[in-house]
Amino acid sequence: MQRSPTRDLTVGLFVAAGLAAIGYLSIQVGGLSYKGSGGLELYAVFDEIGGLKERAPVAVAGVTVGQVTGIGLDDMLRARVVLELDADLELPVDTSASIRTSGVLGDQFVSLEPGGEEELLVSGEEIVFTESALSLERLIGKFVHDSGLEDD
DSSP, X not given: OOOOHHHHHHHHHHHHHHHHHHHHHHHHHXXXXXXXXXXXXXXXXXXXXXXXXXXXXXXXXXXXXXXXXXXXXXXXXXXXXXXXXXXXXXXXXXXXXEEEEETTTTEEEEEEEXXXXXXXXXXXXXXXXXXXXXXXXXXXHXXXXXXXXXXX
């Protein structure tokens, strides 16, 4: 039995296209991205970050302009978040950062709200005005404690 070279080539191309599609979908679902060097890197310090994770989106007015590239603790044991933003983004020094929740699953992201100053943030600077994530457990605990519903 003899094989046809064109059939082997067709099957090979079909398998290669399938593997490329699987690779592309894996990267898209995993959230991996590479925008190259030269992005605007800013820092923001929060008291509570909730479920914020690395690679979470950073948005201005609902438009994704970057992602969270690092989360750690500063000297005062507060969460220090590293934001990698588009290089051409111009944000005033009085820009505020807050942690918001989106979607049904409660994925968290950083929302930036530009201020009105003329001076702009440069790479390596810190966003001073921040609003931490809303902790539902703390809210419920405070409500129960303040309303006297707890058991004695």
